Each structure stands twice: as structure tokens, then as C-alpha cells.
Amino acid sequence: MDRVSVVTDIRQANQNAARENRTLFDKHGSCVINLMSAPGAGKTSVLEATIREIAPSYKVAVIEGDLETTFDSDRIRALGVEAHQITTGSVCHLDARMVAKALASFPTDGVDLLVIENVGNLVCPAEFNLGEDLRVMVYSVVEGAEKPKKYPLMFHTSDVVLLNKIDLLPYSGVALSELLRNVVEVNPRAAIFPISCRTGQGLEGWIAWLMNELKSRRSEALSISKT
Amino acid sequence: MHELSIAESILDIAATEAATHRAAAVTAIKIRLGDFTGVVREALEFAFEIARQGTIAASATLEIERVPLRTRCPACEMPGASGYCFICERCGTPLEILSGREMQLESIEMAEEEEVTWIASP
Numbered sequence: 001m002d003r004v005s006v007v008t009d010i011r012q013a014n015q016n017a018a019r020e021n022r023t024l025f026d027k028h029g030s031c032v033i034n035l036m037s038a039p040g041a042g043k044t045s046v047l048e049a050t051i052r053e054i055a056p057s058y059k060v061a062v063i064e065g066d067l068e069t070t071f072d073s074d075r076i077r078a079l080g081v082e083a084h085q086i087t088t089g090s091v092c093h094l095d096a097r098m099v100a101k102a103l104a105s106f107p108t109d110g111v112d113l114l115v116i117e118n119v120g121n122l123v124c125p126a127e128f129n130l131g132e133d134l135r136v137m138v139y140s141v142v143e144g145a146e147k148p149k150k151y152p153l154m155f156h157t158s159d160v161v162l163l164n165k166i167d168l169l170p171y172s173g174v175a176l177s178e179l180l181r182n183v184v185e186v187n188p189r190a191a192i193f194p195i196s197c198r199t200g201q202g203l204e205g206w207i208a209w210l211m212n213e214l215k216s217r218r219s220e221a222l223s224i225s226k227t
Numbered sequence: 228m229h230e231l232s233i234a235e236s237i238l239d240i241a242a243t244e245a246a247t248h249r250a251a252a253v254t255a256i257k258i259r260l261g262d263f264t265g266v267v268r269e270a271l272e273f274a275f276e277i278a279r280q281g282t283i284a285a286s287a288t289l290e291i292e293r294v295p296l297r298t299r300c301p302a303c304e305m306p307g308a309s310g311y312c313f314i315c316e317r318c319g320t321p322l323e324i325l326s327g328r329e330m331q332l333e334s335i336e337m338a339e340e341e342e343v344t345w346i347a348s349p
């Protein structure tokens with residue numbers, strides 16, 4: 001018997017594919033969001049609301065990940081934005097190789113903002129880097145105040161946490177202050193926005209944050225290309 | 228059930244190593260798994276049993292060493308308490324993670340050609 005020491009990160013193959021995606025995104029000057037949540041938290045609604053505000057100023061494209069159906073990409077195309085659907089079959093998350101495969105037939109050059117909507121799942125997508133700039137998580141407040149502690153990894157690895165459906169707070173028995181405290185404890189660095197896609201409440205804060213992010217990336221890219 | 232993709236990644240790395248060493252079989256794989264990963268140990272063990280079938284590691288065992296989540300304040304060096312609170316209790320600074328995110332292959336045991344024959348016909 002031979003015992004060989006092989007100290008290797010098991011995520012290495014995905015990391016390599018993510019790095020290649022990243023190189024392509026940088027070449028195209030695209031800011032890329034990995035949009036994650038549990039099923040039904042409102043990812044596609046957030047995306048629709050975001051596209052309405054962002055698309056007049058920036059070129060947006062979307063990659064949709066779902067187990068089955070093209071419902072979500074149809075909703076995005078209805079807004080005049082190009083969308084590519086990945087149906088994963090039974091795989092519960094997107095990985096960097098699936099995204100690379102999608103990019104081969106869905107060119108993103110000239111796209112300012114590419115949103116990759118992940119498969120609805122509060123656990124698995126958090127472990128798979130797609131090559132994104134920003135991780136944005138949508139959490140529906142009616143899911144309860146304690147979930148950030150029960151499913152800490154996605155909250156912890158997100159740059160932005162959108163607490164959606166705050167219009168339902170009076171019916172949910174969830175105290176927003178307790179939920180906010182749990183999110184902050186799990187991720188003190190995240191930008192947190194309580195929103196309602198249905199009423200539009202709070203969306204302006206998130207849109208302003210994203211606009212600012214896109215603007216600073218664009219001026220950064222310009223200053224790099226000048227030097 | 229992304230544990231299946233993780234199990235497949237482990238087996239891919241093991242198969243590459245086995246080919247490099249011209250081994251006839253992989254008999255044991257050891258990994259380190261952090262508590263703060265999205266991987267459930269039992270689910271990974273189950274997925275590994277399924278994924279190893281028909282591979283060079285078909286009879287390999289999987290040994291999982293658990294790595295606890297440890298945090299520390301980068302400002303005042305106070306160690307973080309247990310549980311998922313990433314704010315320093317003393318000074319309020321976001322904590323840094325020292326361990327617990329590991330998903331690492333450690334070692335692989337392989338058998339030479341004759342050893343396999345010996346195992347196959349006792």
C-alpha cells in the first residue's frame with residue numbers, strides 16, 4: 001500500500017472554471033452578480049424591478065438557472081433584456097462549468113451588468129463560485145427571523161442581503177429588528193436592504209447602491225484603459 | 228444534494244493521482260471537512276458510496292476529519308464565541324475565520340497491481 005499526501009482543495013476544478021469565467025467577464029467589462037435565494041423568495045421579481053431601473057442606463061443580460069422550465073427567462077425577455085436559460089435537471093445549484101458552457105452560446109461582450117440567477121436553494125449555491133463580482137441574496141422575511149443562524153453560509157458569503165416581502169411583516173409574526181440582528185451577526189460586512197417588490201418600498205436604496213457600484217466600476221475601467 | 232458533485236470531485240482528483248502513480252486501485256481517501264461548509268458529512272458519505280462505483284476507487288474508504296469553526300477578532304485578537312456570530316464581543320469588529328471553511332483532500336492510499344490480485348484471490 002502506498003499512502004500519498006495530496007493536499008488539494010476539493011473545490012479546485014470549480015475554482016479554475018470560475019477563474020476562467022472571471023477573465024472573460026473582465027475582458028468584456030461586465031459586472032457580474034450571482035443572485036441566490038431559497039425557492040420563492042422573489043429573485044425573479046427583484047430582477048424585474050432592478051432591470052426596469054437599470055436597463056435605461058446600462059446594458060443588462062441575464063442567465064437563469066432552474067431545475068426545469070423557462071418561465072423565468074420568459075419573464076426577463078418580456079422586459080426586452082436578453083436571457084439565457086440553463087435547466088440543470090436535478091442539480092440543485094449552478095457551478096462555474098455550467099456557466100462557462102452557457103457563455104459559449106450566449107455572448108456577453110458589451111454587457112455592463114450580467115445577472116446569473118441561481119437555482120432556488122438556501123444551501124448548495126453558496127459553495128460554488130461562478131466567477132462573479134457580487135453575491136446578492138434575496139431572503140423573504142416570512143421565512144422567519146432565525147434562518148440566518150440556521151443557514152449561515154449563504155448569508156455569510158453574500159455582499160448584499162435583500163430582505164424581501166416586508167409588506168407581509170404585519171401578517172408574518174416576524175420582528176424585522178430580530179431578523180436584521182441575526183443577519184448582521186452572521187455577516188457584519190453585508191449591505192442590507194429591507195424591500196418589497198410588490199409595493200416598491202425600499203427598492204430605491206438597493207437600486208442606488210447598485211447604480212453606484214456600476215458607476216464606480218465603469219470609471220475604474222476607464223481609468224485603467226487610459227493608462 | 229450537491230454532496231454528489233463534491234464526491235465526484237474527490238474521485239476525479241483520486242483518479243488523476245492513481246494514474247500518475249500507475250496504481251491499480253485507490254483503497255482509501257482522507258479529507259478534511261470544515262464545519263462551516265455547505266456539506267453534510269452523512270450525505271457526503273452516502274454520495275461517495277454511490278459515486279465510487281465503477282471507478283478506480285470502487286472499494287475505497289472515505290475518512291473524514293472534521294475541522295471546527297474558529298474565529299478571531301483582527302483588531303483586539305479576542306477569540307470568537309461558538310455559534311454563528313461574526314462580530315467581536317469586546318470591540319464590535321467583524322471577525323476573521325481561522326478554520327472551518329476547509330474542503331481539502333489530505334491523502335490517498337493506493338494499491339499496486341500484485342496487491343490487488345492478492346486481495347481479489349485470498
